[in-house]
Each structure stands twice: as C-alpha cells, then as structure tokens.
Amino acid sequence: MATIVVEVMLKPEILDPQGQAVAAALPRLGFTFAKAVRQGKCFEIEVDGTPSAEQLSDIERAAETLLSNPVIETYVVRVGA
Amino acid sequence: MATIVVEVMLKPEILDPQGQAVAAALPRLGFTFAKAVRQGKCFEIEVDGTPSAEQLSDIERAAETLLSNPVIETYVVRVGA
Numbered sequence: 199m200a201t202i203v204v205e206v207m208l209k210p211e212i213l214d215p216q217g218q219a220v221a222a223a224l225p226r227l228g229f230t231f232a233k234a235v236r237q238g239k240c241f242e243i244e245v246d247g248t249p250s251a252e253q254l255s256d257i258e259r260a261a262e263t264l265l266s267n268p269v270i271e272t273y274v275v276r277v278g279a
Numbered sequence: 280m281a282t283i284v285v286e287v288m289l290k291p292e293i294l295d296p297q298g299q300a301v302a303a304a305l306p307r308l309g310f311t312f313a314k315a316v317r318q319g320k321c322f323e324i325e326v327d328g329t330p331s332a333e334q335l336s337d338i339e340r341a342a343e344t345l346l347s348n349p350v351i352e353t354y355v356v357r358v359g360a
Contacts, residue, residue, distance in 0.1 A: 199314070203286075205321055220322060220345065229341045231334045233280070234325040240286055241301060244315040253312045260310045264301065 288319035
C-alpha cells in the first residue's frame with residue numbers, strides 16, 4: 199500500500215486571502231518566522247502496492263482534471279511512504 | 280529563502296466527506312487507482328535563509344496552535360526546496 203500526495207496550491211499571481219490571514223495571525227501569537235504564507239489543499243491517495251508508471255500518469259491526469267483548477271492552481275504529485 | 284510545508288490532515292478516525300467525494304468521483308471519470316482518498320490543508324511558509332532549530336520548533340508550535348486543531352487533526356512539518 200503506497201500513499202500518493204497531491205498538493206494543490208494557488209498560482210503565485212492569484213490572491214490568497216487565507217494565507218494572508220494566517221500570515222497576519224502568526225505575529226499576533228508571537229511567531230515572527232514567516233515572510234509569507236500560502237494555503238492550499240492536499241490529497242492523500244492510497245493505491246495498492248507500488249504505483250506503476252501508468253498509475254502515476256493517471257494520477258497526474260486526475261490531479262489536472264479533478265483535483266485542481268489549472269486556470270488558477272498548480273499541483274505537485276509526490277509518492278509518499 | 281526556504282519554504283516550510285505544514286500538512287494538516289484529519290485523523291484517520293475522523294470522517295472526511297471531502298475525501299469521500301473525491302474517492303467517489305474518480306471512478307466516474309475513469310480513474311480506478313484509488314483505494315481511499317483523504318483531503319487536508321497545506322501551508323507553504325517562507326522563511327529567510329535556512330531555518331534554525333529554534334525556528335523549526337516555533338513552526339511546530341504554530342502548527343499545533345494556529346494551523347491545526349489537535350483534537351481532530353494531525354500535522355507534518357517538512358522543510359521544502
């Protein structure tokens with residue numbers, strides 16, 4: 199059983215009010231490390247066994263068509279533990 | 280400039296209707312690879328330079344207090360590119 203993680207983030211040129219709210223809240227709580235924060239979605243997809251090349255290209259297509267909106271979002275596919 | 284990624288996922292025992300909706304939609308679109316899908320949030324936090332041990336422990340505390348609800352969610356902190 200492998201876990202594939204698809205991370206979907208807004209493109210850098212798209213305004214991200216959720217990330218801005220987090221970036222504004224951090225200093226109020228005493229955390230000063232953040233220069234910028236962006237918030238996105240992630241999907242943990244469980245597949246049987248080690249994912250084949252065909253499955254990975256299927257996952258890429260699913261990430262592009264169902265999991266993200268390619269007009270405003272980018273995605274990264276990662277094979278997890 | 281380093282990017283720290285905080286992934287926040289619902290605990291396995293917590294119902295995840297968003298993930299279930301994705302898992303139900305994938306076969307309708309012809310994708311049969313997924314055994315289960317869970318959806319979560321991710322935060323990309325930009326910090327100056329290489330994060331120090333102190334900054335990383337600050338980020339852990341921020342992830343626990345602001346970015347996640349430890350009653351129903353778990354988080355993972357990853358140092359990205």
